[in-house]
Amino acid sequence: MGETADSEDGRLGLFGAVSIAVGGMIGGGVFAVLGVVATIAGAASWLAFTLACLVSMCAAYSYLKLNAMGENRGGSVAQLEEYLDDATPAGMVGWTLLFGYVGAIAMYAYAFGSFAVALSPAGLKSAVPLGDALLRPAYSVLAVGVFVGLNVLGARATGTSEEVLVVVKVIVLLAFGLLGVWYGLNQNSIELGLAKIRQVTPIVMATAVSFVSFQGWQLLMYDQESIKNPEENLPRAIYSSIVVTILIDGLIAIVVTSLAAPEVIKAHPERALANAVEPIIGSIGFVIVSIAALFSTGSAINGTLFSAAHFAKGMIDDGLLPDETGRVEADGAPERTVLLLGGIAAVFTAYGSLDAITSFGSLAFMGVFGAMSALAFRERDHESINPIPPALGAVGCALFAVLLEVHLWRAERSTFWAVLGVAAVVVTLETLYFERESIVEGVDRAEAAVVPEEQ
Known part of the structure; x- marks a missing residue:
């Protein structure tokens, strides 16, 4: 498939x-978001993942075309x-x-904590006050803390080790996916949700929720x-x-919604597979998948x-983040930045x-992907840009964002108020x-106008 690291x-x-x-x-799609999507779209979850992937493909097209046309090679900020x-x-x-990345880290950590709880000895669960309710957050925060420490120390998986980890994860997922299809066909229980496709609303809502799991390709920018x-x-x-992810997520979604009861999925959506x-x-199957999930989410x-x-380091250098x-x-990565991002995610x-x-992560990435698609559509007069993919990306992201809020x-x-509150804080901080400078100037003018009247 090409040269490696x-x-x-x-x-x-x-x-x-x-x-x-x-x-x-795949870490986010299979081990974190799948269960949430399945509770909304049921057996049609594979279609929700596919639609989200296709909109992501349109956004990727926009990124790549702008990247190839411009003088600065980079992602959203450099291109804008x-x-x-x-x-x-x-x-x-x-x-x-950045807040979308924080949401993604929190999502991975949530799934990590849930699988860690599932693999914990029964004695530990019974000995800890509140049991799972306390252990899950504790494991999640611990996972974030460990990887914050590794990044502060400058440790990161090499290209080769990353390849090995991903190959193992893909093999495990494909093996269980194909095994699940074989088992489901023998039990006559495979369900594609074809009748539910006519129910547009839940599928579109599930598509919007799943969007956070398709941001991994952007890291390559x-x-x-x-x-x-x-x-x-x-x-x-x-x-x-993106194509590989569509195939894996779709296969696993079919297996999970066909073989797991809806109430089981809803109880622990992150453990659906x-x-x-x-x-x-x-x-043994539960244990293997849980161990794979720990490696994947970690x-x-x-x-x-x-x-x-x-x-974030590049944004600080460009004056787009405070020097503090x-x-x-x-x-490498600034220690203070790693600690700040990790602390918020924790x-x-x-x-x-x-x-x-x-939901928060999906809204953040839909906002960014939609903005980049709109920018590419703005540059549609360039001979290398076909305006259709950017238009679909911009409209799709805007539509899914609105419908996600309606669903919540x-x-x-x-959840709606929690997401809205966090989004309001983010927008306020950005503004x-x-x-x-404009705010300070406005305050100074107001003070200058008020002081003479008081005198």
């Missing part, structure tokens, strides 16, 4: 780049700065993206210098990773934290519900930082 110059080949992107997506020649919208999108022959391998890696395979090969926490910290958030002179994963975390308002009112 073992090439002479040490850069990632096509296979290594695909591995990084796939690893970031270049094409709009305005740091404010670029910075606000960058902040939104910030690692272009580490990819061998990026002009050729970057597009191939991104498109290939483990619960689905247990009837086939017994408790590596996703590590990789996302690493990339987010380096992304990290030192740009630091080798709070999210400890106190947030899985629904709230996934109708079905999960407390205060990027409009601080």
Whole structure:
């Protein structure tokens, strides 16, 4: 499939780049979001994942075309700065993206904690006050803390180890997926939800919720210098990773919704696959999937934290984040930045519900992907851009964002207010930082107008 990270110059080949992107997506799709999607769309969950992947493909097309046309190679912030020649919208999108990464880390940590609880001895669960209710957040926060420590120390999986981890995860998932299909066909229990396809609302809602799990490919935009022959391998890696993710998520979604009862999925949505395979090969299947989930979500926490910290470092260097958030002179990721991102993610994963975390992350990435698709559509006069994919990306993201809020308002009112509150805080912080000079000038004018009257 191409050269790997073992090439002479040490850069990632096509296979290594695909591995990084796939690893970031299947960890969230299968081990964190799948159960939440299944509770909404049921047997049609495979279609929800497919629609989200297709919209992500349109966003990826927009990113890649803008990247190839511009002078600055990079992701959302670099492209917005270049094409709009305005740091404010670029910075606000960058902040939104950072909070989206924090949400993704919290989501991976939530799933990690749940699987850790499932594998814990019964004696430990009974000995701990409140049992699972306390153990899950404790394991989740511990996982974030461990990977924060590793990133502070400068440790990160190499390209080769990442390839091995992803290959193992893909093999395990495909094996259980095919085994589940075989078992389901023998039991005459495979359900594709074809009758439910006519029920547009739950499928669209589930598509919106699943969006957070398809941000892994975007990490490659910030690692272009580490990819061998990026002009050729970057597009191939991104498109290939999205296709692989569609196939895996779709297969696993069919197996889970066919073999696991809805009440079982709803009880522990993050463990949906483990619960689905247990009837086939017994408790050993549950254990294998749970161990694979720990590795998958753990590596996703590590990789996302690493990339987010380096992304933030570039924003600090460009004046788009306060200098207090990290030192740009630091080798690798700034310690203060890693600690800040990890600390916020730890709070999210400890106190947030899985629904709230996934919904917030999905909204953040839909906002960013939609903005980039709109930017590519704005540049549609360029001969290399077909306006259809960017238009579909922009409209799809906007539509899904609105419908996700509608779904939360109708079905999960407390989650709606939690997500809205966090979003309001993020927008307020962005506005205060990027409009601080205008705000100060306005305050000064108001004071100058008031003081003479008082005198």
